[in-house]
Amino acid sequence: MGTAKYCRKKKLPLFGIIQGATFKNLRAECSQRIVDLKFDGYGIGGLMIGEPSSLTNEMVYEVNQIIPNKKVRYLMGCGYPEDIVEAVGLGVDLFDCVLPTRNGRTGMAFTSEGKIVIKGSTFVIDNAPLDKKCRCYTCRHFSRAYLRHLFNAGEPLAGRLVSYHNIHFYINLMAQLRAHIQKGTYKTFAERIKKNYNFRD
Ligand SMILES: [Zn+2]
Known part of the structure; x- marks a missing residue:
């Protein structure tokens, strides 16, 4: 059974993952395309892999402008306490690390x-x-x-x-x-x- 089908059957939230590395234009385009597919929540992927934190914050800010306000945001792989508090300030709700x-x-x-x-x-x-x-x-x-x-x-x-x-x-x-x-x-x-x-x- 496909993931989308499985999630719908079990009523589990299905997340779309936004990519685009550290390119603002690609992040914006990917965010819009993923949001258009209307997921329950949105993962922000491809960050927290050694890039400067100023760049992480810039990308998180960029995508959070596009994700609808009421949707859950999940910053994948973010785990240092100082990074978590920073990301929460930018509107992120979920983390894993x-x-x-x-x-x-x-x-x-x-x-x-x-x-x-x-x-x-x-x-x-x-x-x-x-x-x-x-x-x-x-x-x-x-x-x-x-x-x-x-x-x-x-x-x-x-x-x-x-x-x-x-x-x-x-x-x-x-x-x-x-x-x-x-x-x-x-x-x-x-x-x-x-x-x-x-x-x-
Ligand atoms: Zn203790």
Whole structure:
């Protein structure tokens, strides 16, 4: 069964994907043609693959002018916290990325104060949780020192616990973004996140 047929039968939303690399004219043309096909939502593809963030933002802005206001926008592969808050400011609703688990498996945690690489010797006697503001299972039960020990002992549990925390961080980040938009304080919140996460791998 074709995807469109399957989605209609199951009442699943069907998304069209907008391409056009970093050419404004191609993005505009592709957006219009895909919008004309009347999808439930629109994916913005072909970005977040190493191009400068100013160019990403320019393309996202361009296509968002054409996608109808009431339709869901999904920026494919966008996963750094600072990129997510920026894209939300440009009107994007949905994201997907491997970062929370891929980086979690190698000991990198996203926290309310920025990133932490838990395998470092800085944490050898640190009894604080990964993130003092986090209420996830990992942060409620395990210290940074213990997580560091698990990594250095080669225990697979280490990567699972940090991944768990990272996913919780991302779910919470999106919930905070929604709340700040409703309160009218999105800009201040976004600036704080961007300041804490002024990095790329
Ligand atoms: Zn946590």
